[in-house]
Amino acid sequence: VCTVWANQRVYSDNITRILDRLLDGYDNRLRPGFGGPVTEIKTDIFVTSFGPVSDVEMEYTMDVFFRQTWVDKRLIFEGPIEILRLNNLMVNKIWTPDTFFRNAKKSFAHNMTTPNKMFRIMQNGTVLYTMKLTISAECPMxxxxxxxxxxACPLKFGSYAYPTSDLIYTWKKGPSLSVEVPKESSSLLQYDLVGQRASSEILKFKTGITTVLTMTTLSISARSSLPKVSYATAMDWFIAVCFAFVVFALIEFAAVNYFATLHTNRERRKRAALEAAAGGSDEDLT
Incomplete structure (x- = not known):
């Protein structure tokens, strides 16, 4: 037991000396290779959840693990391990990119129960910095x-202070992924005005009014779920055409009912005249 404890103590002391040596004289105000070649930041994003997508606000929200990798030759080390696995306490002690999201409306890093940040330093000076973020970004539609x-909703990010002559961002090569949001479907009741009987006065009235009210409700509902735009959408044209068909159907129904009523009254008068004429002939014969 004493031997195991002693080995662990020696191992821990070695790692502590490595960290102390790396931070000795390290200036986290200067980027790697300051005054020399451009620092390349390799990035990739793992999306854990996507949505909601708001048509009204023209924005989308997603939870991601945002990973950044770069090489800092000041952090090259030799020791018993190949990778130093560190937590967020090391982040503030070395240089990290000042990355910000250009089209973000609001974003925040997760801090429960501790800041959700992961830090790795390889022997060759490669640094891996991962954090969990929630991002709400604008999506022009x-x-x-x-x-x-x-x-296609973009996510734009870059350096806030460094120009491209000092800092550039590249995307890590990997499988091309996309997120597809299923389209919502809706259905309406069908109202058949053409198939109704010409004498169905009450049914005609109820069906016509119900159809108009349904189309009005649909129009208001569709408009309330969209941003105010200066142009007509396909939904607007669809509702306008539906209104036109409903109005034409009501006009047709009214015309058919009007002429059918005229025809019925005319036939009724003819029958009355024939009956009156037949009655007069019988009296003359008597």
Whole structure:
């Protein structure tokens, strides 16, 4: 037991000396290779959840693990291990990129129960810095074809203070992934005005009014779920055409009912006249 404890103590002391040696004279205000070649930051994102996507606000929200990798030759070391696995306490002691999201409306790093940050230093000076973020970013949308539209929502990030002559961001090569949001479907009741009987006065009235109210509700609901845009969307044209068909169907129904009533009254008068004429002939014969 004493031997194992002694070995662990020696191992821990060695790692402590490595960290102390790395931080001795280290200036975290200067980027790696300051005054020399451009520092390359390799990035990749692992999306843990995506959504919601807001058409009204034209934004989307997602939870991600944001990973950044770069080489800092000041952190090259030799020791019993190849990778120094450290927590967030080491982050503030060395240089890290001042990355920000250009099109983000709001974003925050997760801090429960401790800051969700991971730090790794390899023997060759390669640094891996991972953090968990929630990002709400803007997504400009053209809604002309709504609700049959499709959009590509970008996530733009870069350095806040360093120009591209000092710091560049590259994307790690890997499988191309995309997130698809299923399209919502909706259905409406069907109202058949053409198939109704011409004499169905009450049914005609109820069906016509119900159809108009349904289309009005649909129009208001569709508009309330969209941002105020200056152009007509496919949904607007669809509702307008539906209104036109409903109005034409009501006009047709009214015209058919009007002429059917005229025809019925005319036939009724003819029958009355024939009956009156037949009655007069019988009296003359008597």
């Amino acid at each position: 053209q809604l002309i074809n709504f609700p049959m539209d499709g959009h």
